[in-house]
Structure formats: structure tokens, C-alpha cells
Amino acid sequence: MLRRIWIVPGLFAFALTLVGIKSTEAGPYTKLREGYGVEVSGSWNKGIFDAKSVEKLAEARRPKLRGTIEKLDKADSSFILFGLKIKVEAKTLFPARGESTGGLENLKEGMRLEVTCNVSKANRWTADKIDWNEIKPSDKIKGTITRIAFDNKPPDTIEISGLKILITEETDLYGSARYLEEELFGNLTADEGGTNVPHIRVGEQVLLSGDYRQTTRLEKSYTLSEVQEDDYQDTEPALRLEAAGNWAPEVQSFLQLRMRKKYTFGTFPNRPSTVESTRFEFQAIQAYLLLRAPAGRKAALMVGKQRVRDQREWLFDEYLDAARLYVYETQPVVLEASFLPSLFPFKDEKYRTWDDLLFRVRFIPDGKNEANVYMLKRWDSDLRNREPVYWGLSYYGRPKQFVTGWVQASLLRGTDKQRDQEAYAFDFGATFAATNLSLRPSLTLGYALGSGDKSSSDTISQEFRQTGYEDNSGRFGGFANFQYYGEVLDPELANLQVLTAAAGFRPHKQVSVDAVFHTYRQNQLDTDVRSDLITPPVAPNAVSKDLGWEIDFVLGVEKILKRFNIGYSFGLFNPGEAFAPLRADNAFLNRLNVRVEF
Known part of the structure; x- marks a missing residue:
């Protein structure tokens, strides 16, 4: 590894060179047009909405407002929000809260709500749907720009059906860096999202947070044997503490x-037959510095132990030593160069002899879509000498309100066990969700x-x-x-074809249910299945490619009392003809994840 340490100062030098490059990007105001759909974050201030950031949406849309009721007139069936008079009609929907639905009688001044609106040509606003349960504290407007008043000398304004929005020099407009920085540096910049962002303030510079997690697994028949006793269970409590510093x-x-x-x-082969605990672990799984370029230049360097992952965890999901350079002067195109040396690997990790170099060109047009091309090169000091080179492209995002899709494609070159590698893989699919229906049914x-x-x-x-480094999660x-x-099978995508079909729905705004079905076939006949979990006493017979099928049921419960999250999975794997003529038993998994944020 030492002979490659030159890469780190090389990244610093590259960053300093790029910092001196002036952006040739056109004025950000030119990127807004009447008819564009936008998402505006900010606050209501003295009769105008003061925009903190403006993000362009994929398509025009009707208005949706999140804020605090200023005035309520029940006799007129209306309320004032962001200075607008919004009428409540008999057909206005109030989503269920607990076991009862709401109504105008439940609203009161000072209450926070989220309202989807219809607007007439005369700018008369009516409420189509009012959500009044556990509304986030940040104000937000979504809608379509109907008027622009720009002279490229802020302050200026845009309008959404008569609702004026103030644009100042401090506003991050479309073309700004905020949504990029939330994607690149999430723990330090995001104010919403799935991660538990540090939020307990200590002084002016430090924010704290944490969570408690417990994962319990019950495995049955993982040897696929009808006669061998092989039930197994484990549980792992874990406490995480986080601190973010803004120096x-x-x-x-x-x-x-x-x-x-x-x-x-x-009882399981090579596993304990009685209660046994592993050693207690206390680890700094992340400890890094984020160094931004001065004078507002769009470049940054992250150095230290950090979580490296991609959207579907198909390439990465590990805590790694890394020096990662990002340059986004040409946004929405982001240039990334990352060196991942194994300086302080966790004990017994398989990657402790690996050093990796990653180059990516990432296209992140908004907070919902990302496409990239990449090259990953590895050096391995182990005798196995696993030194792959990956060339690939990927996409993950939501191009339309009702569809989320993904594409992964990769070519593998390099060497492994003194053999040259010439291999490939791809993975594509989409989830279609009826987001306008109360149960939000989906098909994948x-x-x-x-x-x-x-x-x-x-x-x-x-x-x-x-x-x-992958997790396939x-x-x-x-x-x-x-x-x-x-x-259950949880395979590596090696010599394998996986066909997936899934259906799901949300019986409550905080509860989801998914049923997922897979079929598995070998690509070439082989006596091996690359799966960490399935260890049958009899290997595939290399006569049939049919490995079998699996069905999983997944329950998710999110943000109970804003802090509790629960995930439960039940899976059944049915072995196929590849395990004949010996009769094989089904394998089962029950897994429960609980997370409490604080």
C-alpha cells in the first residue's frame, strides 16, 4: 500500500488546481422558466415567501404547501396559509389520523399542515387534500412557475399562481449545490431524510445524535437437509453515537x-450449539473531515474513515478508509476521484489487503435521479492476488412521479487467482406506484x-x-x-440469473407491506452457489441450472412517535432441480430490525 500513498497528495494537488478554475456556467436565473415545476424551501416572512433554495422538478405539477395556519375562518370554510386564502370544500380529503378521519373542525390557528391545492384561472385556491398529522417543521412549496420577474439583480421574485416567492443572493437556485451536497455529504448537510441527522446542539459548533438498534435472526434448514438439525438464531444489540462539527x-x-x-x-455445523456471545466491539466506524474549497468554489475533499455506498449498495456499502475528491463546478455533473487504502481495517475484514482507486463521473440533475459511469481498480497484497478492474454505468431515480427505476451494467477485467477476467453483469428494473391512491399499491x-x-x-x-464491498440491499x-x-439465499450476482416480481401497498402512511418473488438459474452449470448463507451438504449437481425460487414478505413501520422504526422479513427458499436427486428441504428466515433514534 505504501507505494501507492502518492495518490493522496495527488488528489490534494488536483483539487487545488481545480479550485482555481472559474465556473463558466450561465447565470442561475436563466435556468428558471414559466411552466417549470419547482420545489422551494424557505420561510414566510412579512407577506412574502423568502426562498432558501429552489429545485427544479422533473415536470410541472399542481401546488402543494407545507406551513402554519395564520388565520382560520370556519364560517367561511377557509384558512390563510402563506398569505393565501384557501377554501375547504365538502370533497376535500383529510387523511385518517389514528382510526378517524379529520375535517375542518379539527383545524386551528397555529397548526402545521400540508395541503395539496387546485387553483382556478382567477387564482382562487381550494384544498384538494389536507394532511395534518406529524408535519415536518420546515416550510416548503411545490408547484409550477406562472410568472417570473428577474432582472439578474437580486432581489427578484417568481410566482406560483399568485403566491410570491422572494429570490435573493443567498437563495440556492436550480443549478445550486445544495441537493448535490445532500447527496454527497448527507450526514453533514441534510435537514430531512432517512438518516438520523445530528440535531442536538452543543454550543455553536457541535451537533449530536444517536440511535439504538437491535437485529434478531432465526434461520431454519439453511443446510437444505431434511435430516440434519440446523436451526440457528442470533441477536445483536448496538448503540451508535454521532457528532457533527461545523468549525x-x-x-x-x-x-x-x-x-x-x-x-x-x-445448532448448526461449525456454529455453537449453546448460547455463545461474540466479543464486545467498540469502534469508530466513521471519523472524517470535510474540507471545502474556499471562496465558494465547488470542490471538496473528504478524508478519513467513512461510509462508502451507492444507491442500491451494488458496488459499495462499507466503512472504509478513504480520501475522496469531489468537483462540481460543472454541476449537475460531478467528478469524483477516491482512493480507498486499507490503513485501519476492522478485524477479520476480507478487504484488509485491498487498496482501491475509484473514478466516477456522476450526473445528478436533482435530488431524485442520478446516473454515473465509473472505473474501479484494485491492488491486492494477498497471495490470492484478486485485482479486478471494473468499468460500468448505473442509473437510479424517479423520472416520473409514479415510477422508480434502476440500471446497473458492468464489465470485469483484471486478474484473480492468476487467471485473467473477462466477465460482465447487468441488473435493471422498475417499481410502479399508484401514488395518488390511499393504499399506494406498487408493482416491481x-x-x-x-x-x-x-x-x-x-x-x-x-x-x-x-x-x-457490496450489500445488495x-x-x-x-x-x-x-x-x-x-x-434467504442472499446470493452474490455471480454465474446467476435472478428474475424478480414484487407487489406492495401501504395500509397506513407509516406502514408498508411488500411481497417479493425470485427465481434463480445458473448461467453456466457449476457445483457452487456463491451465497454466504446457504451451505447445503450436497452441492448443485451441474446437471440442471434450476436453483429454485424464493418468496419474501417484508413489513416496514417508519417514524413511530418520530423515533421508532421497525423492519420485519420472512423468507422461504425452495431448492430446485439443481439439488436433485437428493431431496432437499426448504430454508426459512425470520429477521426483525428495530431502530430507536435520539
Whole structure:
């Protein structure tokens, strides 16, 4: 690794060079037009909405406002929000709160609400839907620009059906860096989202937060044997503490500590047959500095132990030592160069002999879509000499309100066990959700393929192997994350074809249910399945490619009392003809995740 340490000062030098480049981008005002859909964050101030940031949406939309009722007139069936008179009609929807629906009688002055509106040509506003349950504290407006009053000398205004929005020099307009920074540096910049962003203030510079997590697993018949006793259970409580430091406009820090201990139960080959606990772990799983370029230049360097992940955790989801350079002068295009040396790996991690270099060109047009191309090169000091080179492209996002899609494609080159690698993989699919219906039903279809080795006796391997940093975890239409190639089999995408179909719905705004079905086939006949969990006493027979099928049920419960999150998964794997002629038993998994934020 030491012979490659030059990469770190090289990244610093590259950053300093790019910091001196002046942006040739046109004025940000030119990126707003009448008819554009926008999302505006800010606050109501003396008769006008003072915009903190403006983000362009993928398409025009009707207005949706989130704020505080200024005045309520029940006799007139109306209320004032952001200076607008909004009428409540008999057909206005009030989503259920607990076991009862709301109505105008439940509203009161000072209450926070989120209202979806219809606006007439005369700018008469009526409420189509009013949500009044656990509304976020930040004010926000979504809608379509109907008027622009810009002279490129702020302050200026835009209007959404008569609602005036003030644009100042401090406003982050479309083309600004905020949504990019939320994606790149989430723990330090996001004010909403799935992560527990530090929020308990200590002095002027430090924010604290934390969470308690407990994961419990029950595995049955993971050897696929009808005669061998192999039930297994473990539970792992973990406590995380986080601190974010804002030391200067150009300098921030993030520290995340984790304390955990696993307890195992059951009977399983090579596992304990009585209660046994693993050693107690106290680790700094993240400890890094974020150094921004001065004078508002759009470049930043993150140095230290940090979580490296992609949207679907197909390439990365690990806590790694890293120096990561981001340059976004050309936004929405982001240039990323990252060096990932194994300086202080956690004990017994498989990547402790790896050093990786990652280059990515990322296109992030808004907070909902990202496409990128990448190259990942590895050096390995282990005798195995696993030194792959990945060339790939990916997309994940929501191009329309009702569809979320993904595409992964990768070519694998390099060497592994002194064999050259010439392999490929792809994964694509989409989730279609009826977001306008109360149950929000969704349907997901996906297909993934990792190439297989035609012959193990030659000098070239055609078997695709994932990076070793992957987790293959995500979500479809619900709140809970799960292993999207199967909770039980949980395979690596190597010599494998996976066809996925799923359906889900949300019986409550904080509850989701998904049913996910997979079929598995080998790409080339082989006596191996690359899965960490399934360890059958009899390997696949290399006669049939049919590995079997799996069905998973996933329950997600989000933000109970704003702090409790629950995820539960039940999975059943049914082995296929590849395990014949010996009869194989089904394998089962029950997994419960509980997280409490504070």
C-alpha cells in the first residue's frame, strides 16, 4: 500500500488546481422558466415567501404547501396559509389520523399542515387534500412557475399562481449545490431524510445524535437437509453515537461510534450449539473531515474513515478508509476521484489487503435521479492476488412521479487467482406506484444476470464477481430495506440469473407491506452457489441450472412517535432441480430490525 500513498497528495494537488478554475456556467436565473415545476424551501416572512433554495422538478405539477395556519375562518370554510386564502370544500380529503378521519373542525390557528391545492384561472385556491398529522417543521412549496420577474439583480421574485416567492443572493437556485451536497455529504448537510441527522446542539459548533438498534435472526434448514438439525438464531444489540462539527464554512467533521455485541443460539455445523456471545466491539466506524474549497468554489475533499455506498449498495456499502475528491463546478455533473487504502481495517475484514482507486463521473440533475459511469481498480497484497478492474454505468431515480427505476451494467477485467477476467453483469428494473391512491399499491419487475465461467481449466475466467464491498440491499415500494436478491439465499450476482416480481401497498402512511418473488438459474452449470448463507451438504449437481425460487414478505413501520422504526422479513427458499436427486428441504428466515433514534 505504501507505494501507492502518492495518490493522496495527488488528489490534494488536483483539487487545488481545480479550485482555481472559474465556473463558466450561465447565470442561475436563466435556468428558471414559466411552466417549470419547482420545489422551494424557505420561510414566510412579512407577506412574502423568502426562498432558501429552489429545485427544479422533473415536470410541472399542481401546488402543494407545507406551513402554519395564520388565520382560520370556519364560517367561511377557509384558512390563510402563506398569505393565501384557501377554501375547504365538502370533497376535500383529510387523511385518517389514528382510526378517524379529520375535517375542518379539527383545524386551528397555529397548526402545521400540508395541503395539496387546485387553483382556478382567477387564482382562487381550494384544498384538494389536507394532511395534518406529524408535519415536518420546515416550510416548503411545490408547484409550477406562472410568472417570473428577474432582472439578474437580486432581489427578484417568481410566482406560483399568485403566491410570491422572494429570490435573493443567498437563495440556492436550480443549478445550486445544495441537493448535490445532500447527496454527497448527507450526514453533514441534510435537514430531512432517512438518516438520523445530528440535531442536538452543543454550543455553536457541535451537533449530536444517536440511535439504538437491535437485529434478531432465526434461520431454519439453511443446510437444505431434511435430516440434519440446523436451526440457528442470533441477536445483536448496538448503540451508535454521532457528532457533527461545523468549525468554519470550509471545515466540517463527522464522528460515529458504534458499540455492539452478538449473542448466538442454536445448532448448526461449525456454529455453537449453546448460547455463545461474540466479543464486545467498540469502534469508530466513521471519523472524517470535510474540507471545502474556499471562496465558494465547488470542490471538496473528504478524508478519513467513512461510509462508502451507492444507491442500491451494488458496488459499495462499507466503512472504509478513504480520501475522496469531489468537483462540481460543472454541476449537475460531478467528478469524483477516491482512493480507498486499507490503513485501519476492522478485524477479520476480507478487504484488509485491498487498496482501491475509484473514478466516477456522476450526473445528478436533482435530488431524485442520478446516473454515473465509473472505473474501479484494485491492488491486492494477498497471495490470492484478486485485482479486478471494473468499468460500468448505473442509473437510479424517479423520472416520473409514479415510477422508480434502476440500471446497473458492468464489465470485469483484471486478474484473480492468476487467471485473467473477462466477465460482465447487468441488473435493471422498475417499481410502479399508484401514488395518488390511499393504499399506494406498487408493482416491481426486475432482472439481473452475472456471467459464468465456461471452463475452469483455462487461463480466462468468465465468471462475474461483485466488488466484495457490496450489500445488495434496498427497497421497492415500502419503507424497510431488504436483500433485493433474496433474504434467504442472499446470493452474490455471480454465474446467476435472478428474475424478480414484487407487489406492495401501504395500509397506513407509516406502514408498508411488500411481497417479493425470485427465481434463480445458473448461467453456466457449476457445483457452487456463491451465497454466504446457504451451505447445503450436497452441492448443485451441474446437471440442471434450476436453483429454485424464493418468496419474501417484508413489513416496514417508519417514524413511530418520530423515533421508532421497525423492519420485519420472512423468507422461504425452495431448492430446485439443481439439488436433485437428493431431496432437499426448504430454508426459512425470520429477521426483525428495530431502530430507536435520539
